[in-house]
Amino acid sequence: MVDHTSARHDAAQSDALVLFGFTGDLARKQIFPALYAMARRGELVPRVVGVAGRPLTAAEVQGRVRDSIGNAGGLVDAAAFDRLANAITYVSGDYGRPETFEALKQALGDAKRPAHYLAVPPALFETVITNLGKAGLAKDARVIVEKPFGRDLASARELDAVARSVFPEDAIFRIDHYLGKEAIMNLLYFRFANSFLEPIWCRDHVASVQMTMSESFGVGERGSFYETAGALRDVVENHLFQIVALLAMEPPAGRHFALVQQAKADVFKAMRPLDKGDLVRGQYAGYRQEKDVAPDSDVETYCALRLFVDTPRWQGVPWYLRAGKHLPDTAVEVQVQLKWPSQNLFEDSGPAGGRANYLRFRLQPSASIAIAARIKEPGKMFVGTQQELFLCEDTDGQQAPYDRLLGDAMAGDASLFTSFQAVEAAWSAVDPVLSAPPAVVTYAVGTWGPPQADVLIAADGGWHAPTPDGGCAPARPATPAGAGAHVP
Numbered sequence: 001m002v003d004h005t006s007a008r009h010d011a012a013q014s015d016a017l018v019l020f021g022f023t024g025d026l027a028r029k030q031i032f033p034a035l036y037a038m039a040r041r042g043e044l045v046p047r048v049v050g051v052a053g054r055p056l057t058a059a060e061v062q063g064r065v066r067d068s069i070g071n072a073g074g075l076v077d078a079a080a081f082d083r084l085a086n087a088i089t090y091v092s093g094d095y096g097r098p099e100t101f102e103a104l105k106q107a108l109g110d111a112k113r114p115a116h117y118l119a120v121p122p123a124l125f126e127t128v129i130t131n132l133g134k135a136g137l138a139k140d141a142r143v144i145v146e147k148p149f150g151r152d153l154a155s156a157r158e159l160d161a162v163a164r165s166v167f168p169e170d171a172i173f174r175i176d177h178y179l180g181k182e183a184i185m186n187l188l189y190f191r192f193a194n195s196f197l198e199p200i201w202c203r204d205h206v207a208s209v210q211m212t213m214s215e216s217f218g219v220g221e222r223g224s225f226y227e228t229a230g231a232l233r234d235v236v237e238n239h240l241f242q243i244v245a246l247l248a249m250e251p252p253a254g255r256h257f258a259l260v261q262q263a264k265a266d267v268f269k270a271m272r273p274l275d276k277g278d279l280v281r282g283q284y285a286g287y288r289q290e291k292d293v294a295p296d297s298d299v300e301t302y303c304a305l306r307l308f309v310d311t312p313r314w315q316g317v318p319w320y321l322r323a324g325k326h327l328p329d330t331a332v333e334v335q336v337q338l339k340w341p342s343q344n345l346f347e348d349s350g351p352a353g354g355r356a357n358y359l360r361f362r363l364q365p366s367a368s369i370a371i372a373a374r375i376k377e378p379g380k381m382f383v384g385t386q387q388e389l390f391l392c393e394d395t396d397g398q399q400a401p402y403d404r405l406l407g408d409a410m411a412g413d414a415s416l417f418t419s420f421q422a423v424e425a426a427w428s429a430v431d432p433v434l435s436a437p438p439a440v441v442t443y444a445v446g447t448w449g450p451p452q453a454d455v456l457i458a459a460d461g462g463w464h465a466p467t468p469d470g471g472c473a474p475a476r477p478a479t480p481a482g483a484g485a486h487v488p
Helices: 004-008 026-041 058-071 078-087 098-108 123-135 152-168 182-193 222-230 230-248 257-270 401-411 422-432 452-460
Strands: 016-020 048-052 088-092 115-119 140-148 174-175 206-214 279-284 303-310 318-324 331-338 358-364 369-378 382-393 441-443
Touching: 016 026, 016 098, 026 058, 026 078, 026 303, 026 401, 048 098, 058 078, 078 088, 088 098, 098 123, 115 123, 115 279, 115 401, 123 140, 123 152, 123 279, 140 152, 140 401, 152 422, 174 401, 174 422, 182 230, 182 358, 206 230, 230 257, 230 279, 230 303, 230 318, 230 422, 279 452, 303 452, 318 369, 318 452
Parallel strands: 016 048, 016 115, 048 088, 115 140, 140 174, 206 318, 279 441
Antiparallel strands: 206 331, 279 303, 303 318, 331 358, 358 369, 369 382
């Protein structure tokens, strides 16, 4: 759907990558493996400069990278690792001091078009961007900014103003790694490549939409980050909102990436601003004892919300989103619940028969699409059961999201990145509940969150737990509405 060729125009390839936050968790888990994959394909830039506050020897730098690649799985290709190791230079220093950026300039040598990746805490974005400008390191360069882009509407606008004072808009890449996932890209394709979908993809046939992003683990070593973000800012306002946009958007006017971005931004603009009654915030028992977490923290590790997209297509259809840590499973799944047939010809083809037809999109850890339809059981009686027509996506050989997005940013391709127009509109939808949110409610580890979240969705049949088999097998026959609700 997205025309990558038109997105690139005549953009020059970046000839160096600067990685701020070289010693951080994101670099270790995602960026080093992505750089290694680029080295294996022969696409690695000739110079990678890591920047962080901790002094490291050359051996320690290589050890960090090697450990990261080894932990990502598989045998390490010695030749590819050597290409990556030989490309890396390391600079240690305080991001707030001019000397650090002078040392960076020396490390870049004759590089003319560097890309600066800000894999640092959001509080440091403005500091790094401002000092890049002061040091003359923004000329002909690009900047890649991790989410969340701001903490609310006001801070997002402030950060954007700072970024645009140093870099032109087409050099600012606001990264949301979810947009690089193959399963997410397939949502866009599935929406507009199948003619059977369009007639039913509207308020006349869709009763509700729900999304679950669940993680079976806690915050781990990320307590200090989570204290500044929380589930709403960390994954809902960006990751889940992006999925909403792909499912709710109108057909773009063309294939150019800017037209797709505009269609998504129109969805965010049409989102009805949230109020307290639309949101449930939860915190798993024991969160306040985690490392770097305040003993009286009110930060949510779980949130559930009810959202409305006030467009002619979706007016009145509720969208239910939930995301949380220490839930029973690690998965991302979408259920598009269809309405019952207008004519109740058979006794079990109405509300008394359980769940109506639905579409189920499994996005993580595996990828699949299922369409649930009622099938008559053998015999004289006109009764049936609901079964899934199931497609499991082949994930062999797929590029990892950070691999794809990093390569696109280096090439100047903004197709899978987020425009500030979309960022601003998304913050506008959640801003009303950020300044005075409802208090968090404690929930037990291993449950589906606080019971208040079940009340939020009760009128629309309750939550449906993600398929427990990994997603590459059809779900069991549907149970009556509400059976997938809160597990005590």
